[in-house]
Amino acid sequence: MDATPGAEGQREGxxxxxxxxxxxxxxxxxxxxxxxxxxGGIDPSQRxxxxxxxADAAACTAEGIRxxxxxxxxxxxxxxxxxxAAPRYASLIDCEGHHxxxxxxxxxxxxxxxxxxxxxxxxxxxxxxxxGRRASQGITPQPVFDHAPRAGHAAAAAGHGGYCTGGGAxxxxxxxxRASAGRMRTAALHGTTFGGFGQTGRAFxxxxxxxxxxxxxx
Amino acid sequence: MRRVAxxxxxxxxxxxxARGFVFHTLDxxxxxxxxxxxxxxxxxxxxxxxxxxxELHALCLAxxxxxxxxxxxxxxxxxxxTAWDAIRASWRRGDPSLYGRLDLAYGGTGPxxxxxxxxxxxxxxxxxxxxxxxxxxxxxxxxxxxxxxxxYNAVHERLIARFRAVAGPGxxxxxxxxxxxEDRGTVAYLEDCAVxxxxxxxxxxxxxxxxxxxxxxxxxxxxxxxxxxxxYPWEWAFADPFGAAVGGAPTRFLEPPWKMLLSxxxxxxxxxxxxxxxxxxxxxxxxxxPEVAALGRSYARKPLFSRxxxxxxxxxxxTPLVDGAGPYGAEGFVRQALAELPAFDGRRALVGSWIVGxxxxxxxxxxxxxxxxxxxxxxxxxFIEPT
Numbered sequence: 001m002d003a004t005p006g007a008e009g010q011r012e013g014x015x016x017x018x019x020x021x022x023x024x025x026x027x028x029x030x031x032x033x034x035x036x037x038x039x040g041g042i043d044p045s046q047r048x049x050x051x052x053x054x055a056d057a058a059a060c061t062a063e064g065i066r067x068x069x070x071x072x073x074x075x076x077x078x079x080x081x082x083x084x085a086a087p088r089y090a091s092l093i094d095c096e097g098h099h100x101x102x103x104x105x106x107x108x109x110x111x112x113x114x115x116x117x118x119x120x121x122x123x124x125x126x127x128x129x130x131x132g133r134r135a136s137q138g139i140t141p142q143p144v145f146d147h148a149p150r151a152g153h154a155a156a157a158a159g160h161g162g163y164c165t166g167g168g169a170x171x172x173x174x175x176x177x178r179a180s181a182g183r184m185r186t187a188a189l190h191g192t193t194f195g196g197f198g199q200t201g202r203a204f205x206x207x208x209x210x211x212x213x214x215x216x217x218x
Numbered sequence: 219m220r221r222v223a224x225x226x227x228x229x230x231x232x233x234x235x236a237r238g239f240v241f242h243t244l245d246x247x248x249x250x251x252x253x254x255x256x257x258x259x260x261x262x263x264x265x266x267x268x269x270x271x272x273e274l275h276a277l278c279l280a281x282x283x284x285x286x287x288x289x290x291x292x293x294x295x296x297x298x299x300t301a302w303d304a305i306r307a308s309w310r311r312g313d314p315s316l317y318g319r320l321d322l323a324y325g326g327t328g329p330x331x332x333x334x335x336x337x338x339x340x341x342x343x344x345x346x347x348x349x350x351x352x353x354x355x356x357x358x359x360x361x362x363x364x365x366x367x368x369x370y371n372a373v374h375e376r377l378i379a380r381f382r383a384v385a386g387p388g389x390x391x392x393x394x395x396x397x398x399x400e401d402r403g404t405v406a407y408l409e410d411c412a413v414x415x416x417x418x419x420x421x422x423x424x425x426x427x428x429x430x431x432x433x434x435x436x437x438x439x440x441x442x443x444x445x446x447x448x449x450y451p452w453e454w455a456f457a458d459p460f461g462a463a464v465g466g467a468p469t470r471f472l473e474p475p476w477k478m479l480l481s482x483x484x485x486x487x488x489x490x491x492x493x494x495x496x497x498x499x500x501x502x503x504x505x506x507x508p509e510v511a512a513l514g515r516s517y518a519r520k521p522l523f524s525r526x527x528x529x530x531x532x533x534x535x536x537t538p539l540v541d542g543a544g545p546y547g548a549e550g551f552v553r554q555a556l557a558e559l560p561a562f563d564g565r566r567a568l569v570g571s572w573i574v575g576x577x578x579x580x581x582x583x584x585x586x587x588x589x590x591x592x593x594x595x596x597x598x599x600x601f602i603e604p605t
Contacts, residue, residue, distance in 0.1 A: 019263065019368055019602065020580075021375040024351050026238065026410050077413060084387055085418045140409070140419055165439070166389075166418060192436060196460030198424035201395065201450060204545055215400045215593060217341030217449055218525030 027077055050133040052180050053144055053163055053171060059128075063180055066131070074141040078129035082143040083110050085166035086123040095122040100148040103127075127163060130171065133181070144171060219258050219326030221562035224362050226252045227353075238406070239349050241399040249597055250345065252353055255363075256567065256583050256600040262326055263370045263581075263602055270330055270498045271320050271571040271578040274489075277496075278335060278480050279576070281488055282309055285479050294504065295484040296522050296549035301456040304465035305475045313474035314384040315575070316408075316447070317343070317377065319582075321591075322498075322569040325560025329497040330569065332489070333518075333557065337480035338473050339451050339525070341400055342570060342597060344407035346582040347373035350599045357601070366604030370581050376574035377408070381415035383575070386470075388444025389418050391437060396423040401449050408447060424450060429460050435469040445470045452478035453523050483520045483552050502554040516556040521547040526593040532556060540590050558589055568595070 054060040060071035078085075088107070089095035095104035107119045124145035132139035144163040147170065163171040163182070171182045201216050227233065230252060234242045242250040258267075285291040286306045297305065318337040324330035351371055357363040381390075392409045394401040409419045420437055427446075428436040435443045446469055448455065455461055464475065479485065486502035493499060503510040505519070515536040521529045528544030534556060559566040568591040570582040584595040 017368075019260075020354065020371045021347070021351055021373070024348050024374045025414070026348065026407075027413055080416070081413070081418055084416055140413065140421070142418075165441075192428040192430050192440065194428045194438070195425045196429055196463075197393070197427050197448075197450065197455060197458050198395070199459070200454035200457040201424075204454065215341055215398050215526070216395055216451065216454075217339045217401055217404060218336050 027073070051130050051139065051171060051182050052133055053128050053130050053182050054180055055128040059180070060131075065133075074131050075129055078141040078143045079126070081141075082126045083123075085143050086110075086126070086145065087166055088121040088123050090121055092122050095124060096148070098148060099124040099146050103146050103148075130163070130165065130182075142166065219256060219262055219324070219560075221565070221567070222255055222257050224252065224255045224357060227356060227360070227362075230353075233352070233356075234349065237349065237352065238403070239344065241403050242349075244400065247594060250349065251585070251596040251598055254563075254598060255357075256562075256598060257603050258326075258370070258600060260368075260602050260605055266326075266330055267322065267324065267569060267571055267581060268370065268578045271322075271573060274320055274332055274335075274498055275318075275573050275576060275578070277489060277493060278337070278485070281485065281492060282476050282479050284492075285488070286310070286476065291488065292479075294488075295479060295482045297478065297482070298453075298456055300462060301452070301464075301475065301478070304456075305478060307465060308471070308474040309476040313470055313476070314380075314472075315474060315477055316380055316384070316472045317572065317574045317579075318473070318477070318480070320571040320573065322571055323557040323559055324569045325562075325567070327560070330571075331500050331557045332486070332498055333500075333554075333568075334483060334520070335480045335485060336525075336570075337477045339449050339481070341404050341449070342582050342584070343373065343377075343404055343572075345597050346371060346570075346572065346580060347377065348407065350582065350597075353599045354601055363601055364604055368602040368604070369600065370602060371579075373572050373574060373580040374411070376577070376579040377411040378415045380575045381412045381417055385412065385415065385417045386444050387418075389420060389437070389441050390445045390447065391420045391422050391427075391435075391441075391443040392447045392449075393422050393424050393427060394449035396421075405447065405449050412447075427460070429463055433463055433467050435460075435467060443469050445472060447472040451481070451523075451525070483522050483524070486520075486554050487552050500555040500557055502552055505551040505553055510553050513553055513555055517553040518556055519551050519553050521551050522549040527590040528592075530590050532558075532589055534558075540588065542590065559591070566591070567598075 052065065057071040057075035060066055061068045092104055103125050104122050105125055107121050107123060110123060126143040127146045128144050129141055130144045131141050142165055144165055147162050147164045286309045292302055318335060319340040320335050321333045322330040323333055351369065351374065354369045358367060390412055392405040394405045396402050405421065409421060412419050422437050426438045430436050435446055437443065448471060452475055487504050490499050490502045501513060516534045519531040524544065524546035528542065529546040530542040532539040559568055565585045566589060568584045570584060572579045572581065581600065583598045583600050584591050585598045586592065586595040
């Protein structure tokens with residue numbers, strides 16, 4: 001969604017005094033993302049997510065699972081996030097050790113912004129982007145990076161180590177790591193505990209409304 | 219300030235669907251209502267709502283500065299001792315806040331009076347920043363409103379600017395109860411603003427938040443969370459098993475723990491004690507304070523912790539007007555001088571005044587049949603009349 005004021009709002013001399021936003025645009029909530037608010041179908045206990053990985057919007061369109069405009073919009077979101085979402089390494093050697101020879105760029109080449117941090121270090125090239133198979137998964141489109149092949153890894157035989165996200169999640173794909181459909185592994189978190197937030201609210205809701213669906217906001 | 223029949227756009231439900239506003243009707247009852255709108259003069263907005271809102275927020279910040287240095291205040295607010303260090307540390311580090319909503323009794327006939335500050339988990343944000351804005355633009359286009367009409371609503375722009383100003387380079391995660399459409403929609407909207415501000419974001423349902431051995435929070439995928447936006451009240455978070463980890467966690471929070479002191483109704487007597495006679499404050503006292511007698515036989519009685527009008531009772535001349543039900547009140551009550559909401563065509567209007575960062579940013583109106591604005595109140599749009 002991208003709405004700008006109509007002719008009424010743009011009259012000379014009026015915008016300067018306006019007390020409202022000049023434009024209101026949404027990138028996730030409207031269109032494709034709207035279904036993300038449709039809820040349901042999310043099993044909180046699930047440990048893997050069905051995801052789709054594409055090199056670019058054209059590859060997404062070619063497969064035909066998503067309509068062309070959603071492919072373009074989601075790719076744009078991931079592309080915009082790339083400079084901040086990519087992991088940063090102090091040296092090219094560190095970066096290529098994780099992502100493979102020739103798969104890294106310097107911060108100044110990427111040019112994520114004017115700040116010193118944005119131009120510092122080395123980061124992997126954007127190999128493609130990841131989206132949920134279904135909008136209801138609520139997965140924000142994000143860039144993915146090639147992972148250096150590891151001996152013994154299934155995809156390594158094909159010379160590809162699969163993909164990883166900026167958060168460090170590995171994406172396991174078939175066909176030597178190049179197929180669009182994949183599983184994002186969300187387990188293997190040794191020592192991490194889950195479920196420690198929310199109990200007090202649920203107990204409160206159950207006692208007051210007899211349901212757990214009412215708002216916790218106000 | 220007046221209530222004007224504008225007539226609803228015939229296709230507004232389709233528009234809402236296309237814009238992701240799925241909670242315009244909740245449990246079969248209407249929530250968004252654009253058959254009418256509230257009209258304000260520009261001077262009413264600027265001199266009587268925007269200006270005082272900035273002053274009230276600044277006064278609130280001054281109060282937090284005092285409270286973190288005085289354990290008697292923290293105890294008076296019934297803040298659990300296990301939360302004190304986390305609250306104090308968040309304030310002393312200068313952890314930034316994102317937004318809040320001051321609820322005001324205002325009808326255009328006298329100074330706005332602060333009823334409470336939804337400083338921790340405010341909702342009605344998307345409706346304000348996006349759908350109300352869109353309503354104005356389309357009403358101008360369709361000539362339902364006079365040319366030159368405006369709206370006090372820079373909420374959307376300010377949210378994006380605030381995320382840009384305060385977010386770090388790491389993961390900004392958003393959490394809420396994913397089963398509540400209104401809450402899920404509110405955080406989806408905030409995540410949208412954050413993405414536009416260039417942040418790296420993710421959504422995690424509350425049970426999907428992980429606590430790592432090192433004390434940091436993470437997502438199911440194991441991604442460390444640098445900043446967590448939580449639409450979940452601090453008093454519950456501190457009572458949860460992970461609550462004890464908040465103080466020592468490298469994760470920062472929106473809203474930060476110190477905002478808990480402002481969403482507490484004990485704020486009201488504390489502000490009155492700081493600035494007695496302030497034109498935008500109502501006299502207020504803790505219920506066990508002998509000075510509460512100064513309120514006489516007309517007052518509002520509010521539990522320290524509550525939301526959406528639950529457990530709020532109103533008494534006029536010794537006679538109960540509203541006897542509030544609900545699950546809150548275990549921590550005690552405050553009493554505040556009675557300021558009945560103004561009536562327009564028999565409907566009661568409540569002004570919600572948004573603060574983004576530390577600046578006033580816009581308003582929303584909730585309309586109800588009764589004197590206490592509950593979660594069944596309608597959202598009604600507003601506009602500023604052309605001068």
